[in-house]
Amino acid sequence: MQEDKKAKKTNKKRNRAFMRLAILSLLVLAIGYTIYNSVTADNVEVLRVGDKAPDFTLEDMDGNRHKLSDYQGEGVFLNFWGTWCEPCVKEMPAMDRQYKEYEEQGVHILAVNIAQSDFEVQSFADRFDLSFPIAIDKSRSVMTAYNIRPLPTTVLVNPEGDIQRIITGEMTEQDIKGFMEEIKPQ
Incomplete structure (x- = not known):
């Protein structure tokens, strides 16, 4: 024992x-x-205001290809987002209203979803009846090129193709309107 x-x-x-x-x-x-x-x-450079915006090509939900350099001479409101992101959900309807006001004035929105399924993104777009182009960055290559960390992040690209401003976090409708004025061609 x-x-x-x-x-x-x-x-x-x-x-x-x-x-x-x-x-x-x-x-x-x-x-x-x-x-x-x-x-x-990988040594990813952090983009700064005044830098040339990295060019990319993405396909939107309707199958149209969007190449950033094709918007030369116009302003681009480049918004990185996700359907699960609460601030993204809040600002999308305001973005759509301002897009309808500024598109004819040479300011375009390109909403870049970060690697979600076509179904999730299309359901979200349908729910809010969004009219601006939405592309999905399936490989996260554009997100990496722009060194996007928090969502939402919006990069304002001026008509010369330079980064005018980088906004992180939720925007109000007044913010969005002001930012679109900033990148509107003269």
Whole structure:
């Protein structure tokens, strides 16, 4: 009986040592992975006001191709968003109203959804009866090129193709109207 207790105690110590070793190994792997990712990560430049807006081509929900450089001479209200993003949901109807006011004046909205399904995006657009072009950045390449972090983020591109302003967070209708005035061709 005494030997049985000793054997159980030895097994408990062995199991405890094994668990500690397993946890330590996982921590070392996690730290190593983090360091490796930091060292090998792509060096993405942060865009600034005044930089040339990176060109891209995306297809909208109607199958039309939109190349940013095709809008040269006009203002582009480039809005990055997601259907799950509450501020995005709030600002979309206001964006649509202002789009209807400013489209004839040379200001265009291109809403870039970040990698959601066609069904989700189309359902969202139908729910709000949105009239501006909506494209899905399925590969997240445009999001990466523009170094987009929080959603929503809006990049104002002036008629010369330069970044006029970068807005993060929710916009009011007055904000949107003012921003569209900023990028309206003279």
